[in-house]
Amino acid sequence: SQKIEQNSEALNIQEGKTATLTCNYTNYSPAYLQWYRQDPGRGPVFLLLIRENEKEKRKERLKVTFDTTLKQSLFHITASQPADSATYLCALNRDDKIIFGKGTRLHILP
């Protein structure tokens, strides 16, 4: 069956450094992949979408890569700030649905 794997352990990064989160998937070839941010007690908020024919996408301090050979997406936050602390979810399309990973908690330490 299809699996989406994100680091289950929290990631602690020093303020100002680049945070890199990983999303791996198996048994499927999605046409695109999405990244969301979720704060405690809130619903996920869409950040970026990257398509299978795109290697990299940027939005302000965010950068996403998509390697269809490795079946992996990397999500980078440059010049990280304490306000970037949240859980980040990756999601990919399957048929007429979107399937979410379990998310990685990111803590930016001041």
Added chain:
Amino acid sequence: NAGVTQTPKFRVLKTGQSMTLLCAQDMNHEYMYWYRQDPGMGLRLIHYSVGEGTTAKGEVPDGYNVSRLKKQNFLLGLESAAPSQTSVYFCASSRRDRNRYTFGSGTRLTVV
């Protein structure tokens, strides 16, 4: 725009009681979804709808029913609540291209 609005935000039910969660969106989105989120399990799709009057089962549909009588509303019903249905429920909507989901703020349900 309000986006996606869920009501209620919190609810405590006794085992066997029934209730309906309401989701309303004002973005004219075709598709709507109900997810539940549990610690360590992530978001799991319960039911979804690709248009007014149509619904389909997701990953964990047992114990839930849904209705989409109007395009802007998607209702999630629990006919006989069980403690295993204690969770945070999120509604989401999207256009047909599903490029971007918009989520509500969630309903925290406790079944005792």
